[in-house]
Amino acid sequence: MPFDQNLIVIIALLVIATVAGLVWRSSTGRAKRIKHGLQIDLKEIGATKDGKPVTAFGEHTTFLQFSSETCSTCKQTAKLFHELEKTSHGVLHIEVDLTHRLDLADKFGILQTPTTLVLDSKGIVKSRIGGAPKPSTIEEEIGHFVI
Amino acid sequence: MSKSQIDPRGPRFGAGITAILLLIDIYLSLTPASFPTAVSLLAIIVALFAIGAFFGNAKHPYGYIFKRLVRPLLQAPKELEDSRPPQFAQLIGLLVAGTGLILGAFDIQLGLTIAAAAAFFAAFLNAVFNYCLGCQIWLGLARAGLIKA
Numbered sequence: 001m002p003f004d005q006n007l008i009v010i011i012a013l014l015v016i017a018t019v020a021g022l023v024w025r026s027s028t029g030r031a032k033r034i035k036h037g038l039q040i041d042l043k044e045i046g047a048t049k050d051g052k053p054v055t056a057f058g059e060h061t062t063f064l065q066f067s068s069e070t071c072s073t074c075k076q077t078a079k080l081f082h083e084l085e086k087t088s089h090g091v092l093h094i095e096v097d098l099t100h101r102l103d104l105a106d107k108f109g110i111l112q113t114p115t116t117l118v119l120d121s122k123g124i125v126k127s128r129i130g131g132a133p134k135p136s137t138i139e140e141e142i143g144h145f146v147i
Numbered sequence: 148m149s150k151s152q153i154d155p156r157g158p159r160f161g162a163g164i165t166a167i168l169l170l171i172d173i174y175l176s177l178t179p180a181s182f183p184t185a186v187s188l189l190a191i192i193v194a195l196f197a198i199g200a201f202f203g204n205a206k207h208p209y210g211y212i213f214k215r216l217v218r219p220l221l222q223a224p225k226e227l228e229d230s231r232p233p234q235f236a237q238l239i240g241l242l243v244a245g246t247g248l249i250l251g252a253f254d255i256q257l258g259l260t261i262a263a264a265a266a267f268f269a270a271f272l273n274a275v276f277n278y279c280l281g282c283q284i285w286l287g288l289a290r291a292g293l294i295k296a
Binding site for chain 1 (some may be wrong): 155170173174177197226228229231232233235264267268271272275276277278279281282283284285286287289292
């Protein structure tokens with residue numbers, strides 16, 4: 001039986017897609033340090049929590065999560081931060097939906113959701129996490145945590 | 148898009164079937180003798196994407212198969228997810244596979260193969276790695292003014 005060359009194309013596609021998936025999975029959800037980060041203006045981003053405007057940052061760390069309506073991992077990420085907020089002292093989670101705030105997406109150069117900005121107690125951006133954060137990424141930001 | 152809650156494993160199961168069908172389609176498209184079959188199969192795949200894009204996963208044949216045959220074998224989902232993200236992914240699938248179908252109808256073999264390969268990538272990554280197209284490209288398209296919220 002002659003070897004079917006077209007089968008090589010199919011196998012190559014499977015291999016490339018698998019490698020791409022593995023690379024994506026290992027790179028997503030990691031924090032990138034930001035030097036001289038912006039100070040976030042809570043009014044400008046329209047931060048609300050339980051329907052009320054947010055007026056102060058977390059005592060220790062604020063996770064500012066940008067989401068969108070078509071994003072399924074945003075919800076899981078929000079749940080993770082919500083748990084973190086309950087169990088770790090001084091941690092605040094704010095979620096802003098960019099679906100109707102494309103101006104903010106432009107301002108912060110956001111291309112994917114969730115994108116999380118990690119802020120210090122003064123609201124200055126310290127790092128940026130693209131994709132659903134890995135537990136090890138959160139540990140780097142706030143130290144050991146239990147949820 | 149209507150908002151409802153679905154089992155997140157449903158769309159991933161469907162994406163797995165879609166990925167396999169697309170791979171078969173790519174294989175068929177590589178031989179001139181079976182190219183017309185590839186065009187016909189892609190037409191079916193496009194029709195399935197259209198159902199997903201316009202009516203959502205719950206009304207999709209794969210959604211039905213998942214609910215009747217697969218779901219009873221699994222434990223209850225840990226959490227439900229919004230139906231809009233997978234519906235957006237189906238719309239992108241419809242556009243990409245639809246482009247391939249049009250090119251195929253005009254006998255542009257390479258065009259069909261490339262479009263089917265692009266759709267295969269997204270479906271495969273979704274099924275195997277839980278890659279979410281709505282998370283990755285919606286914002287970019289919206290910022291470029293190509294889609295509206």
